[in-house]
Amino acid sequence: MPAVIEVRNLRKTYGETVAVDDVSFTVQDGEIFGILGPNGAGKTTTVECIEGLRAPDGGTISVLGLDPRRDRAELTQTLGVQLQHSEVPEKLQVAEALELYSSFYRSPADWRTLMEVLGLADKAKTRYGKLSGGQKQRLSIALALVGRPKVAMLDELTTGLDPQARRDTWQLMEDVRSRGVTMVLVTHFMEEAERLCDRVALIDAGRVVAVDTPAGLAEKAHVEQRIQFRPSVEMDLDLLADLPDVTGVTRRDGLVFVTGNNNALNAVTSVLARNHIVAEHLRVEQANLEDAFVELTGRRISGR
């Protein structure tokens, strides 16, 4: 099956600033594809080139077989877009906005149903300017979906939302995916990418560092497992330090901290079992996308 989106050697500069240096990836039909990277990495510029809003300086893009610049009129019918920074007029009501936008498309979704699905029905007569951040975001998603797009591009979908609203939005995205809409999700939250995305492109400084499933990326990074527990009895740490899969053992405040490769947990638990030691408060930290990103670029995604 041909890819829904194909980006090859995309390059985009703003004067001296190289926003996108060399980006290539493909998005398959029906997947949620994540673009993850720190602020200023070139994520927004990349998706805006795909949307046809910006003219690339180099490379080729094809979306559903269309050229985003040349075939813009056709593309707008099948591509739903949520921009990072955009609004509808302050004094336009929710229902008015949805009805208006639905009239732009050849075969739109039923905007009333969409309004209900997105939990905006009781805000139908509320002006955009009076909505909360989460409600604005939901309207923005509704407007991106009202044309019944085959592909939806969502830029910083949950930035600025509280945790509950963020989880609700994730649930919604999963519902949308189940309708067969291919989605490109731009984010700088790893948790979001891990939860939602089938595959993720890690982008740093205008370049693709890696493209893989979230689990694949974490594995690729060869990040160590971190295990911590409180032993039920005093124990000799050398029991663990001698294990080949373990790279380090320390004790602090009655807790034992072990690092090692992917097998470390198995090895540690069998040693403990053999010595009749119970591991209380056991915690295992898996390598996540953040670790992968640090490993692959030497930098953090979030500004922590």
Place this chain on the structure above:
Amino acid sequence: MSANIATPPAASPGSALWRLSRAEFRLYLRDRVGPIWGVGFPLLLLIIFGNIPSFNHAKHVYGGLTELDIYVPVLVAFSLAILSLTALPSTLAGYREKGVLRRLETTPIGPARVLGAQLAVNLVTALVTLVVFLAVAKLAFDVVLPKQFGGFVLAWVLAAAQLMAIGLFIAAVTPTRSAAQAIGTVLFFPMMFFAGLWLPIEQMPSILRTISHDTPLGAAVRALKDASGGHFPPTASLLIMVGYAVVFGVAAARWFRWE
């Protein structure tokens, strides 16, 4: 949810421009700037001027017309100028500043219809104002209606075209709503001066009168006045307005940016 969302409602094709214009018109009324300053204020001035006794005496300098007769075309131009130079550019520049235009750019609506809706809203408002204005002038103050009606309509259409073109140009070259508002206001006062708002064109020294004839509002008022008095508007005034409409229209199209 899948089944429901997938059901296309009965949308009549070609309704996008109509719906956009309707939505914009609603917003226009909610915003109140256009209605108050473009419609209410000129009407208020008419009512004030109409109640000044000396304004209702026929005067020799005006060729037997009253001061009020003289002011009706000026106030008609005033209304057009406010709508075109203030309401139109500040709305569009504000839309650009807030990202409203970019949001529209991602949909199939297209730039022509976005601008078309703005023009439609302002033209309809201007037209309604004109009708109400002339009706009040006639019924309440017995001002004679334009005697050369065709010439009056032509002059009004050209005046509207050139002013809207200037308004679109302002919207094209200003980055923000407040900048557009500032430029519109700064242009408005000298233009209204040459339209004879403070000093009727007939009473201006000849040098000012000559300048006035070449300004957008001076030409508009001159053409509207002649048509009111029963003459076909001077060709020079009509051509000047066509010139402004073309030059600023082309420049606006050339420099307009969605972001």
